[in-house]
Amino acid sequence: MTRACCAMPGRAEPRRTPAGRRAAARRGGCLVAALLVGTVLTVGLAGCASAPERPPSAIQQQGADASQRAARALQRGDLAQARAQYLLALAAAQALQDPDATGAALLNLTLVDSRRGDLAAASAHVDRLLADPTLQAPALQARAATRKALLLLDLNQPDAALGWADQARSRCAPPCALAPVLDNLQAYVALTRGDAAAALAQARRAAATAGASGQTGEQASALRLAGRAATRLGDTTSAAEALASALQLDRQLGQPDRVALDLLYAAENEERRGNPAAAAALYERAATVYAASGDARSAASLRARLAGR
Secondary structure, X not given: OOOXXXXXXXXXXXXXXXXXXXXXXXXXXXXXXXXXXXXXXXXXXXXXXXXXXXXXXXHHHHHHHHHHHHHHHHHOOOHHHHHHHHHHHHHHHHHHOOHHHHHHHHHHHHHHHHHOOOHHHHHHHHHHHHHOOOOOOHHHHHHHHHHHHHHHHHOOOHHHHHHHHHHHHHHOOOOOOOHHHXXXXXXXXXXXXXXXXXXXXXXXXXXXXXXXXXXXXXXXXXXXXXXXXXXXXXXXHHHHHHHHHHHHHHHHHOOHHHHHHHHHHHHHHXXXXXXXXXXXXXXXXXXXXXXXXXXXXXXXXXXXXXXXX
């Protein structure tokens, strides 16, 4: 990892049957903003709660099955299969003119294409959602505005990203489930602009909100950002504590790319503390994580840097 990056894990927009989120664009080998919204968009049947549920139609079942297959493919990192299945889910939703299912499919396609590094395709999906007059429910538009903000961050347009983050907040009814990811986005922008104090305050707020609402991925991301900001402010003790907490959460989440980032930033913090041996050990651990998780390029790049120190 050669540039200061922010990684904020999340998950796809899930879809329930009527019967019943490494995001990441790469530029220069750096995960710039894998800020994935961990909110739920469900599709269900309208009607009396006491009435028995009817079985789904064939097209409804096809759409639900495709969405579930896509989610499993996304979890195992098969982005091509995830994309293909979300396209099938989108087709089923459009065949029924179901706005909730259509919105969920478009958001998930935005997520998958951003992870594939195809930011143009990802932007096309979210722009379509934002402009469609049949998809204007405030909760759906808030999610779409959040994804738009994250894409603009990947495109190195922080001012525009902040503008869309404000729009997302204005469309998100309190208590806003999107608040942690939006706070993390603002903290990341502040950090990249050199305002470590503002970044630290924003990240700490995001960590508290995410922890209280059970958004473990966003909590880990906020702690990682707080650790980086504290390192820059010279508060290396607080930084070490925050990064250790982020590492613990990312281990629990099973996110090796985030574990590697936690180790990298902990190594930078040890360098700031004047502990080169401890820093080298942490860098080596990060390289091991990259190699073990199949990211040979990042492992080789990191070890080359270590060899040249």
